[in-house]
Amino acid sequence: MPAVLEIDRGRILRQARRINGDAPVIAVVKNDAYNIGLPLAWRTFREAGINAFATTNLKEAVAIRELDPDSLVFLMNPSTEFSVIRDHRIEMTLPSMDFYVRHQHDLSGIRVHLEYRNLLRRSGFADPEEMKRVLEEGAVEVSGIWTHFAFADEPGAPEHEQEKEDWLAVLAELSPFVQHLPFIHAQNSASYMQDGLLPGHTHIRPGILLYGSRPYASLEESAVPNVVTVRANVIQTLPLKQGESSGYSAAFRAEEDCTVAVCDIGYGDGVLRARARHDVLINGRRYPVAALMMSHLLVRVDETVKAGDTVHLYGDDIRVDRFTALGVGANSEQMSALNRMSLETVIKE
Ligand SMILES: Cc1ncc(COP(=O)(O)O)c(C=O)c1O
Numbered sequence: 150m151p152a153v154l155e156i157d158r159g160r161i162l163r164q165a166r167r168i169n170g171d172a173p174v175i176a177v178v179k180n181d182a183y184n185i186g187l188p189l190a191w192r193t194f195r196e197a198g199i200n201a202f203a204t205t206n207l208k209e210a211v212a213i214r215e216l217d218p219d220s221l222v223f224l225m226n227p228s229t230e231f232s233v234i235r236d237h238r239i240e241m242t243l244p245s246m247d248f249y250v251r252h253q254h255d256l257s258g259i260r261v262h263l264e265y266r267n268l269l270r271r272s273g274f275a276d277p278e279e280m281k282r283v284l285e286e287g288a289v290e291v292s293g294i295w296t297h298f299a300f301a302d303e304p305g306a307p308e309h310e311q312e313k314e315d316w317l318a319v320l321a322e323l324s325p326f327v328q329h330l331p332f333i334h335a336q337n338s339a340s341y342m343q344d345g346l347l348p349g350h351t352h353i354r355p356g357i358l359l360y361g362s363r364p365y366a367s368l369e370e371s372a373v374p375n376v377v378t379v380r381a382n383v384i385q386t387l388p389l390k391q392g393e394s395s396g397y398s399a400a401f402r403a404e405e406d407c408t409v410a411v412c413d414i415g416y417g418d419g420v421l422r423a424r425a426r427h428d429v430l431i432n433g434r435r436y437p438v439a440a441l442m443m444s445h446l447l448v449r450v451d452e453t454v455k456a457g458d459t460v461h462l463y464g465d466d467i468r469v470d471r472f473t474a475l476g477v478g479a480n481s482e483q484m485s486a487l488n489r490m491s492l493e494t495v496i497k498e
Pocket residue numbers: 177225297336337338339354355356357358364
């Protein structure tokens with residue numbers, strides 16, 4: 150088999166069931182469910198009892214609705230495609246006073262969640278007084294209120310304490326208007342792991358916790374079982390004499406006599422250059438990457454490695470989140486890069 154992306158659906162199901170059993174989940178399924186595949190994620194989360202989904206992309210929101218006539222589909226970015234949103238019963242963020250003033254008539258028949266800007270400063274109302282005005286005027290149907298924390302992934306950051314305090318104060322101030330809303334949500338994976346469900350909230354809104362990576366390094370690995378394995382094959386091993394090179398423009402030049410394994414995976418399959426600065430696992434042993442090409446990887450190996458051996462880039466003993474801690478890139482960045490067109494996807498039940 151060519152290089153493979155294996156997704157452990159059984160573990161995703163058990164993790165989703167456990168978390169949703171402790172706190173109701175709005176599952177973040179944006180960017181093709183962190184690249185594990187939206188239909189697979191939706192089916193697994195539904196089986197786990199989750200009935201609320203969020204994405205930033207209207208096309209994905211429509212796709213979820215087409216799979217699922219009953220669940221909440223929440224669009225976290227605003228869109229002006231009002232008839233599509235209305236026809237698919239998508240609930241959408243209300244991102245600003247300006248959007249409200251311009252579009253309150255267009256929003257007729259669409260349920261919105263008021264967004265508080267907070268320290269992320271990406272979108273959302275900056276001033277709770279404006280949110281109060283929207284609630285008092287009753288010109289749009291508000292079914293939720295939400296925010297997104299900018300510093301939750303840095304446990305102990307004073308900014309996170311600040312943004313949490315500000316948000317809880319906003320909820321308290323607007324409480325007479327919002328306390329009975331069906332959707333009050335703020336917490337990503339890191340926030341939930343630190344604080345549990347915050348008071349006055351109906352749901353958490355995690356992503357990565359459902360996809361097998363720890364949102365911050367001080368969490369026990371057992372709290373978030375790995376679900377992603379990426380493995381390739383040694384095509385052949387190649388002895389190189391000191392000074393000889395291999396790869397385009399001498400991508401690797403031997404400083405001493407050595408052996409390299411040529412493997413059938415490369416950056417075209419989504420292996421980040423930053424990931425290639427770290428080892429791979431072959432037969433349970435670690436070996437350094439010598440060069441990364443589009444469809445090939447050169448690994449410096451010893452005489453025990455043979456053509457046909459399996460090369461692990463990610464897996465239970467070589468987890469995505471460990472490379473995050475090493476500075477390779479966010480968990481989601483590493484996962485998003487994986488090329489599901491070229492890698493063979495295998496689902497483990
Ligand atoms: C608005 C919003 N909420 C929730 C999440 C989920 O975050 P995480 O994957 O850290 O749980 C994201 C992800 O980036 C997001 O953009």
